[in-house]
Amino acid sequence: MAKKYVYLFGGKGIKAEGNAGMKDILGGKGANLAEMSNLGIPVPPGFTISTEVCRIYFETGGLPKELKQQVLDALEKVEKTMGLRFGDPEAPLLFSVRSGARVSMPGMMDTVLNLGLNDDTVKGLIKMSGNERFAYDSYRRFVQMYADVVMGADAHALEEELEKLKQAKGVKLDTELDAGDLKKLVGILKNKVKKLTGKEVPSEPMDQLWGAIEAVFNSWNTPRAITYRKLNNIPDDWGTAVNVQAMVFGNMGETSATGVAFTRDPATGEKVFFGEYLSNAQGEDVVAGIRTPMPINKVGKKDSSMVSLEEAMPEQYKQLEEIYHTLESHYRDMQDIEFTIQEGNLWMLQTRTGKRTALAAVKIAVDMVNEGLITKEEALLRVDPNQIDQLLHPMVDPNADKEVIGKGLPASPGAAVGKIVFSAEDAEKAASAGDKVVLLRIETSPEDIHGMSVAEGILTARGGMTSHAAVVARGMGKCCVAGCHDLSIDYDKQECVIGGHKLKSGDYITLDGAKGEVILGRCPTVEPSFSGAFGTLMQWADEVRKLGVRANADTPKDAETARNFGAEGIGLCRTEHMFFEGDRIVAVREMILADDEEGRKKALAKIMPMQASDFEGIFRVMNGLSVTIRLLDPPLHEFLPKTDEEIEEVAKGLKTTPDEVRAKRDELHEANPMLGHRGCRLGISFPEIYEMQVRAIIEAACKVKKEGVVVKPEIMIPLVGHVNELASLREMAERVASKVMDEYSTNLEYSIGTMIELPRAAITADQIAKEAEFFSFGTNDLTQTTFGLSRDDAGKFLPEYVEKKILERDPFMVLDQEGVGYLVKTGVEKGRKTRPNLKVGICGEHGGEPSSIDFCHRVGLDYVSCSPYRVPIARLAAAHAAINNK
């Protein structure tokens, strides 16, 4: 028997051939259409061509030969169900053809509606609907769409013909054109298509169908779809399914409508049925954001001029409400549904798990646990750790003086403060120059994604809560205010007017995505609070996770932020950052420029008390928790002045000559500083530097201990490659520490350990563990040496590597588990073999990246350490790891 490529769904009392569990084969949309039919929900009948066909299509360049007959068979069954025939000039069955990948890729791929219309069948449609205008409007829509999507004709050139006709008629709106105009337009459009593409729009319905099917497959590989997949880590080989479904019409007059709805508010997570609709319209009108839609129910009305579906069609609304309950309790998750009402009949076109903001994700997850719908573990897995990033960043300060100059829809929460840009290109340019920008567009399209991804926030003049801008921004966790009618943009002049204020490119504005406000200038922001649902979820995460979560923090202030975010200690306190502050750099340079140990010691004596006072501050904040302090790591030349001006200033300050400063700089110059005289190598060459630092740590600890603070310093020696380095410095540190403790007549619990950041350290971890009470994997440097790749220089070719698929991901962002991870695993295993109670953590950037955290869980690390703002992400990711690896 031939392989099954085609799966039927829909129609009354007929079991669909697929179900919700078959997303890999049917795509999300197809699987859910099947599932809905199985639930007895009214779904227009149709069939799904599997994703496998897409893969075959790209591998072989053609469709499998068995497909044709399977499609014909399915078509016949749909015809039977609907009691209509495809291409029947009396009562024609029309089809929509839509893409549907395993996960939703909103707006990324193509759709063709009203398939089956031609000069003959349009007459049948007139007969059936008794609405000539509707029929010709459908026909001209079909011609435009088909020409654009399947034949590659320029959509704008076709749209122009519509505009010309309106001008000729002296009308403004499409709806002011009558049936005759539209009939004429069909002819004009067909000629135009012929001119543009050299081909006729096929009139044979079967030709139309095959053309549309291939076009959907091809749309999988458009640049914008590829970009979207790259941004969202969707494998290229998943492919899309094609859903061929009997058309139902929301544009058959005032008893018809089309809409989208969410079973809960996708922005806030509130348990309200939430949606928008347009009467007398087809679905694409809502999604494209061209007309601003009406709320689905009374609760959603922003002003009294609006007419909700609840009011306009109460019966259908009630039926919709019942369906939403069915769907939510069936799927046990918030659903994003599409419906059409054709002359009073409700049809469900789609249901899928609804995209939501992090705020909503958290609230819905926690609420559903409380409602008994899902378990705590399911709730935790419902929230993507990366997504909650948006909850951890500042919001517009509610108490700030602010001049609100415009209002729009609160499409995606958070605050965005930045310079105005008017195009994706400008956004990229400014962002890569280090500017924070807000992207202003009349409406966004998939072509703008690369600009949206670098902007702080997005403001659009048109479109609703489900417009392209809103959906994409929520997915990215970016603040978005959509459909702001107070905004008008002049792209050419690079200017806009918002509520009467003329603003230019580069001027600052602030967006409040939670309220939909546009604020003049730069508005102060405040830290988010972690109470409510978020707090509950975090508590559940803490109950489940096995990994500890610490933060990388160099100052008392950072330490405080970290602790507020739930950090259970400091995993990396970099002492060199303290060297740059204020007057210290003078003493540091004095130390470096000294000719001998004597001179260095003199300068170090000045630095010591400053460094000790930093440590005191951090110890106080972290009362009761461990603090890992890394001794000086960067090469000394990093502290020397670079420009002639700076050099002169330094020379003056240190009472030496610029030439001497230059000579020292040249002497310290290194061909490959990353592989140079740094880390513990400095401690071995200049023991007095590390001695000073150990003294500062232990003195500070002794002092705060006397204040009653519970202090647990962990002294970390960086860049160890051979156990002898650590042995030698450990001896030094212990000697200094016991001397200081004697001086303070007290005793401290402190430990000495090392960063594992060189391949050799990982390989010889069994030996190094003899001298180390803890390991902290410095995966930034370990990635550099394992790959032989300088982070500073990789920018020239690493993007190309990811582009060309030589590397799946940037290894500095996502831990390379195969290579670097192998060394981490080896290091943990060998280290624990020598010292079973060895404490092991990670303090590279990867410590805050969910897939890397999962790896850390699997190899048995004790904790991860990340930047303070990522601590909650790490807590949730650690919980995910614990659940997923059960």
Added chain:
Amino acid sequence: MAKKYVYLFGGKGIKAEGNAGMKDILGGKGANLAEMSNLGIPVPPGFTISTEVCRIYFETGGLPKELKQQVLDALEKVEKTMGLRFGDPEAPLLFSVRSGARVSMPGMMDTVLNLGLNDDTVKGLIKMSGNERFAYDSYRRFVQMYADVVMGADAHALEEELEKLKQAKGVKLDTELDAGDLKKLVGILKNKVKKLTGKEVPSEPMDQLWGAIEAVFNSWNTPRAITYRKLNNIPDDWGTAVNVQAMVFGNMGETSATGVAFTRDPATGEKVFFGEYLSNAQGEDVVAGIRTPMPINKVGKKDSSMVSLEEAMPEQYKQLEEIYHTLESHYRDMQDIEFTIQEGNLWMLQTRTGKRTALAAVKIAVDMVNEGLITKEEALLRVDPNQIDQLLHPMVDPNADKEVIGKGLPASPGAAVGKIVFSAEDAEKAASAGDKVVLLRIETSPEDIHGMSVAEGILTARGGMTSHAAVVARGMGKCCVAGCHDLSIDYDKQECVIGGHKLKSGDYITLDGAKGEVILGRCPTVEPSFSGAFGTLMQWADEVRKLGVRANADTPKDAETARNFGAEGIGLCRTEHMFFEGDRIVAVREMILADDEEGRKKALAKIMPMQASDFEGIFRVMNGLSVTIRLLDPPLHEFLPKTDEEIEEVAKGLKTTPDEVRAKRDELHEANPMLGHRGCRLGISFPEIYEMQVRAIIEAACKVKKEGVVVKPEIMIPLVGHVNELASLREMAERVASKVMDEYSTNLEYSIGTMIELPRAAITADQIAKEAEFFSFGTNDLTQTTFGLSRDDAGKFLPEYVEKKILERDPFMVLDQEGVGYLVKTGVEKGRKTRPNLKVGICGEHGGEPSSIDFCHRVGLDYVSCSPYRVPIARLAAAHAAINNK
């Protein structure tokens, strides 16, 4: 029972407590004294204090308490054997106290002779010998030596007293002083010692003995001994034994003598009994090189004025000859022996394996196999691979016009051409500035070793074949001409006269170490020949070894040298060196400065034929052997000009502006070029470069194949870290290769592989092997990344690391088996798992280093590749590895 620290030897018919197998405990000298006594050879009785005592002494700061009684017991037994008593004023037993480590460290540690003399016992010595002058001469020698070695008095200050006395007496030679003078001198010396050190020379013999024993232990840790150990890789914890032995006297008149001999010629390996002696002298007089000694036999006479021992004391000479036969057949190796004849009685003081030049080592080993003394494998192990380096370097051209201005002893063969320096310090300074130098000294002392080690050769005015200069130079494999009487040096003026030619510091001379000639100016040299014993030994090595030996060669000339040295292929041909030659660099720069692929391709088209012609040359030379060619590796900026002048020139040549060249240079600048845009990363960014190189290789191969040359190119992709890099470039290379082969209508056997030089490559070798037909471990770069250590920058701290024992050896010279080696082993195992017939080699510097070669053998590499001059070393080391790992 207490631990045994003291071992008896010597005396007639008494079995020694030790034997030759106990070198670790007794040191070389002690073990061989015991062995000799066991062989029935006349050895003055005595005892050895074990090396363990030395270790205890340095660990605890004192001697083990059981030692005293054991020494007293042993002493009593020696007294019994000799029929004399230590400290007996009537017939005193005297002792020598000498150091003796596991391996010989000539002149490095201290010795005290005539121990037991004081104002009373000297009278007994007079009675016994009937020679008052001899007795007081021994006494004053004892006082001088004891004061110097044990009490730390300034030896020169004491020597001065001797000179003063001679002046006062109006005599020139020590021998002109009579008994009364020497008696007086003893008193003067004692007073001087008191003045210099504040202490009396102890008169109690037991005090003298313990003082001397401790002094010998202490001499293990003098700076010169430490330096020697470092240069010779002798572990510090081996320690020295102390040999306390009854004195016999070579200075008891004309029937007494002392001498050293080798059972074969240590310079050439000829099978002649070879030695020197001094009549009426103590042994130290010979070794110190103060008097030029006489040859031991007639064969050794350089002129007829000399009197050999064979002539002077024929009976004792005959006995000595018998002993040498006994010793050589017993030890089955060439022996270095010391003897003393006391009033006609022959005593053997020492036998040990004789140091020899590489030339001698090879000849002796091969001869002994032919004599049936040893096996071929033993012969191979007798020659240190590192040592034969000296056979592989040029010798003075026998056909050159040369002006010989002086003659001395041919103390160590080879040629040295360099600038004259007169001190070890100047030698070091000049050598570190890149100058080749010849060190000229009246005589050398252990303080000069650091200068000798950097000089090309050594020339001394005084001393024999066993003088310090001769022994050390042979050990170092350096050319040495010793005892050149035509040389006089004025250190203050930094001048010398050689055979009437006045020469200054910085003037060039040439030494011919094989002939003992000093040649004016720079004399041409020739390559050594590999026939005779050397050829035989190499042939045996080739029969035994499992590892292939290839060479790293970039040019046809290097390839030819390599093939002459026995290379079985080229393991690394670096294409970038070809980029610098002649006009090519212009085209290369044009390529780099091009704005686009078009421009690059134009420039590459110019480079292609030049590169192809290089390859043709190499293929022809390596007819029938594999040639591994590495595609471009260094970052492009390495090819750009550096100075303003160069930049201007280049700009002119390329018809661009200096600013544009500078801009390109700045654009290409990298923070860490070692970890930057290089290796296969260039091939991926600029495929046209690698395409050109592959085309050049395959075109060259096709051409020479048509000439009848058997060509086996191996294309090596550098710096692969991920299998995808290799997969992508392999596809490119195969595409280009089959195109070229089509063009030439021929087919080639070629293979594609990669360097494993990044930790990630080794870790993921199983994946990389899918795309690679061979691996070549680039252990230079692999060491850099594994250690996180830039070879260019390590100079600042790596010497200190070795000094401080943090690293045992410089990992760039000797493979770090624990770290880098682990990755090599992992790479081999994983690679072979995927592809069992994977060809695996090494092409880093380590490929020519014997201990690293042993490692390569153990992990199952197919071949090592090293510089052409090291090929024979590698062949021998590979044979050692095969034998030692059986």
